[in-house]
Amino acid sequence: MSSEPRQRPTLETLLQLKRAERPAPEFWEKFDRELRQKQLAALVQERRWWQRLNLGLPRWAYAPAGAAAALALSIVSLHMVMPVAEAPVPVTIQRDVASKADTSLPPVATNLTSGESTPVSVAATESASSAPAVTGQDAAPAPTAESIEAGLTQRVLAGVAEMSPSARTIAASLARLEETDPDLVRSLQTVRFSDARPVRPAVEVQPAAALASWTAGNSRISRLAVADIAYNRPFTPEPAAPEVLRERMARRLGDTDFGNRSRRLGVEGDRLHLRF
């Protein structure tokens, strides 16, 4: 035991042992064979396009070049997206024009319903000679998104002279557009910024009267649009569900029967069902 410290090797000696860890000669035969196969496969294999790409750049320049390319791509895509982002400005003005165009709409006979199954009951008056005027039970309706928009557009109209050059240009373009293609401007009426609340009353359109007063002297697209509105799409912001569906929903929502509830719950094996 006294000679043990003398026999302990140094780290360098131990590391020399690693040099002796070598494979047997037969290992190299297999190694060469496999390498040959890989080499042939590499010769046959089509190289990827980016591997063939020789930009002639030094290695250190790859990262900056890649970053610059990514930045350029971002800027280009941002430019492509920008017109969409700028959309609200023209829409505001168009909305204004559309509200002006309301007056040129043909008189549509409306029949305002009240006290029916709609959630908000509205006491309405009938006006055959003008655009549908809603008179609620409250004389002064609460400010809605629509009224705010209308106020804004009036302010814009009133201050055309004080408008910025770009806004003036847009207004002039719209005026020109109104002269050349009033149908398009009219169609912009349907553009809404947000849902108006409180809910407007449902308007029952009388198709015959609408068509009679409107189809003459208008384009085919306008006639088709009016026909579509008149026959198929009543002016309800929240279209009512079909009667059968409404009834079914009411039955299910109002169902207080415990037996029915328990039937909705079911256990099958390791699963728990809940039927709606």
Add this chain to the structure above:
Amino acid sequence: MNLTRVFGKAIAASPERQQEADADYAVVKQVQAGDVAAFDKLIVKYRERLFGVVYNLTSNREDAADLTQDAFIKAFQSINRFQGQSSFFTWLYRIAVNTTLTHLRKHRHRTFFSLENLQEDQVSAQIIAQLSDKKGADRDVQLRELQEKLNEAMQKLSIKHRTVITLFEIDGLSHAEIAEITECSEGTVRSRLHYAKQFLQAELSQYLR
């Protein structure tokens, strides 16, 4: 004086190394000219050294064989880009080391040894005597145990430290060559080497002086 370029700086190379580098470059020129078979000379010349480096980095014979082959294939595919700014063997080593490092990083959590047998004729009797005071089978067992402990300790080192100590202590490369292969400064190489030795010394303290 013969010079080898490392990161734009010229470093002095030994005449033997320079002669070897020139000979390799001549073969590379042949391959670049279309003589694909000439690449076999380079394979035969460097396969054992390259395998040794990769094996000592991975401590796995099968992985080492695959990675060495991959390194040769990559070198073969990229041979046209070799301009002779560094010696062929440092270029080849760099490919092999990078391939191995990528593999080790990818399979960080999958480590198992598959060790080569010790070729005792490769180790001097003096070293064997230092490592083991036993004879016959007992000595083999003792040497095997030392080998396993050393490999375990090596695998505990970080990849960068393991690379440096493998290239310096086992493959016998200079600091400058290691710096060129690992693409760092010589100071970094020395620092990593110092740390790696300290770590191994602490890990194997019960076996070492």
